[in-house]
Amino acid sequence: MSTAVQTSLPRGILYQALLLGGFTLLAAALLAVADRVTREPIALRHAEDLNASLSQVMPSDIHDNDLAADPLTLTDAAGAPVLVYRALREGQVTGVAYQVIGNGYAGEITLILALDAEGHVLGTRVLAHKETPGLGDKIEAAKNDWILAFKGRSLGDPPAERWGVKKDGGTFDQFSGATITPRAVVRAIKGGLEFFAANQTELLAPPR
Amino acid sequence: MTDAAKPQPATDWGRITRDGLWGNNVILAQALALCPTLAVTSTATNGLGMGLATTAVLVLSNLLVSLLRGVITPEVRIPIYIVLIATLVTLVDLGLNAYAHELHKVLGLFIALIVVNCAILGRAESFASKNPAAASALDGLAIGLGFTLVLVVLGGVREVIGSGTLFAGAAQLLGSSFGFLELHLIPNYRGFLLAILPPGGFLALGFLLAGKRLIDARAAANRRRQASAEPVLS
Numbered sequence: 001m002s003t004a005v006q007t008s009l010p011r012g013i014l015y016q017a018l019l020l021g022g023f024t025l026l027a028a029a030l031l032a033v034a035d036r037v038t039r040e041p042i043a044l045r046h047a048e049d050l051n052a053s054l055s056q057v058m059p060s061d062i063h064d065n066d067l068a069a070d071p072l073t074l075t076d077a078a079g080a081p082v083l084v085y086r087a088l089r090e091g092q093v094t095g096v097a098y099q100v101i102g103n104g105y106a107g108e109i110t111l112i113l114a115l116d117a118e119g120h121v122l123g124t125r126v127l128a129h130k131e132t133p134g135l136g137d138k139i140e141a142a143k144n145d146w147i148l149a150f151k152g153r154s155l156g157d158p159p160a161e162r163w164g165v166k167k168d169g170g171t172f173d174q175f176s177g178a179t180i181t182p183r184a185v186v187r188a189i190k191g192g193l194e195f196f197a198a199n200q201t202e203l204l205a206p207p208r
Numbered sequence: 209m210t211d212a213a214k215p216q217p218a219t220d221w222g223r224i225t226r227d228g229l230w231g232n233n234v235i236l237a238q239a240l241a242l243c244p245t246l247a248v249t250s251t252a253t254n255g256l257g258m259g260l261a262t263t264a265v266l267v268l269s270n271l272l273v274s275l276l277r278g279v280i281t282p283e284v285r286i287p288i289y290i291v292l293i294a295t296l297v298t299l300v301d302l303g304l305n306a307y308a309h310e311l312h313k314v315l316g317l318f319i320a321l322i323v324v325n326c327a328i329l330g331r332a333e334s335f336a337s338k339n340p341a342a343a344s345a346l347d348g349l350a351i352g353l354g355f356t357l358v359l360v361v362l363g364g365v366r367e368v369i370g371s372g373t374l375f376a377g378a379a380q381l382l383g384s385s386f387g388f389l390e391l392h393l394i395p396n397y398r399g400f401l402l403a404i405l406p407p408g409g410f411l412a413l414g415f416l417l418a419g420k421r422l423i424d425a426r427a428a429a430n431r432r433r434q435a436s437a438e439p440v441l442s
Contacts (some may be wrong), residue, residue: 019282027295041306177401
């Protein structure tokens with residue numbers, strides 16, 4: 001095998017070690033600087049994403065506050081913390097939004113769910129998922145309007161035993177070839193509605 | 209491969225381009241980078257996104273490796289290339305996330321996959337470490353575009369058979385002015401799941417590989433026939 005790289009510098013083991021160490025140090029330094037420089041813009045972008053997704057599910061005419069400001073932290077039935085964003089109008093809670101998580105075909109599906117003060121779904125969107133492209137990704141509002149079917153639903157509408165996909169005797173459509181994904185989304189939203197029912201007082205208490 | 213110590217022949221730009229796009233195509237000829245290839249090509253748009261992101265990294269990594277080829281010793285070259293490529297990809301990832309966030313949302317998944325694309329290390333090792341910077345950058349571009357081409361074709365075939373659409377989601381990747389690319393070819397198509405799942409990727413790739421062999425064999429037979437007719441051409 002021919003070696004293409006020729007150098008006039010001494011090629012002892014110390015040189016090799018210093019070379020490799022030097023490159024690694026340089027790379028680490030570059031990455032540290034890049035992380036520092038981009039940390040703030042990336043955090044800003046994520047905040048914008050949060051605001052954008054909140055404004056997608058929360059109608060703007062029911063609140064006069066900054067949705068992302070002053071979120072409330074509650075714990076769900078499993079003991080995990082839930083960050084609740086509140087829509088306020090004249091100091092009264094008119095709606096709440098929080099993330100719910102479903103177990104999809106290929107990992108967690110994160111959704112944002114917004115409810116009005118009576119517990120009706122104002123809107124819900126998928127924030128992140130790893131479902132099969134072309135199959136399970138129809139849960140994204142950009143690809144299919146399936147997710148819009150939840151608007152106006154509540155824990156009693158449809159009744160509890162019909163809160164499922166059609167294959168399980170429920171109300172909601174599944175996709176051809178993908179049942180696990182919509183089933184996970186339906187369950188996650190139902191779980192979110194149950195969370196609302198269990199924590200209604202705290203959720204609707206006007207902020208101090 | 210030629211020894212770099214010898215005087216280098218003039219760079220054959222046309223040959224580098226042809227090799228990258230077809231003759232020495234990463235997927236069709238070298239059968240490298242099959243993991244990201246099969247993973248992302250469920251639609252033509254995904255293939256295009258992965259291809260373009262990979263091309264950008266390939267050009268940069270080839271350029272960098274070529275410029276540093278006098279400093280890096282053969283004994284430690286592989287770990288250094290890996291550090292360089294991983295750093296580059298991470299920088300691109302951070303930069304896109306901070307300053308081109310919409311694009312990052314679409315490409316984010318692919319960018320992380322580029323680090324494990326062995327084709328990039330392969331080009332650094334077999335081309336950029338032995339050739340001058342401009343030729344290496346062109347090689348990166350040609351190889352990257354050849355990769356993109358195969359990814360788009362593979363994604364397109366799987367998408368049309370699997371879901372009856374072509375370039376679905378292109379507006380999200382390229383901006384709304386590219387919405388015209390999104391075609392719904394077969395109305396009320398029920399979908400053919402196999403084509404979208406990994407086995408469909410293997411099948412489609414198999415047909416593509418066979419197709420290249422067929423075309424190359426035809427071309428070689430043509431050349432032989434011409435050569436026997438006109439013995440001037442060797």
